[in-house]
Amino acid sequence: MSETTTTTTTDASAAPRPIIQLLEQPEAGGCCGGGSCGI
């Protein structure tokens, strides 16, 4: 009888990170479709 063990390792460098880094910026007009953010 054999037993198979699956081990999952986590690579810290592969941790989720934002795809887009927001540059420093003030609030500005935009649309989100909900109406509440200025249309």
Added chain:
Amino acid sequence: MQCPWCYIGKRKFEAGVAASGVEVEVEYHSFELAPDTPVDFAGSPVDYLSERKGIPVPQVLEMLERVTGIAESVGLHYDYDSVHQTNTIKAHELLHYAKAHGLQLEMKESLLKAYFVDGGHVGRIEDLAELAAGVGLDRADVVRSLTENEYLAAVKSDVAQAAEYGIQGVPFFVIDGKYGISGAQDPDTFAGALRQVQGEKAGTETVITEETHA
């Protein structure tokens, strides 16, 4: 296409690019704000925002007056009394068609002007084909492309990409695929960001800016 801040943001971005002295290549990508809007929505933006979004009419009127004033400050003469609220999926498809034919920037400007300034309809294929012909595209081939949904998958792909980026509103500017600027920022903000990004690159390489819009 129907977000008033996108046209204002476009003007401010263009001013920022000019002020920065950075060589920039621009691509437009699609973002859907209200995909459930019928092409022949029988009403104005005031009706749409009050009836569909539940915003009280006085508040809608105040919002439109404010944004019209800001548009005026960047040289855009919005005419909300003549605007045709519609579904813009075909207009987004047309922008992808125009991109494939090297005329995306011209098409984008034409669509925005038609919608906000000239009272044009940017939801119906025949109207879109007329605008396309105006920037030098083949009218009959545009009708064919839009009828066949040739670029619908490309629009949906953009929408999925925006979600992956975490974009929740427009305009949204992605610089070199890694930096984001949200909203219709002032030209100085765009110019500063472009200089910062170029400073991180060797020499005077072109900075690629992708503008996500609705």
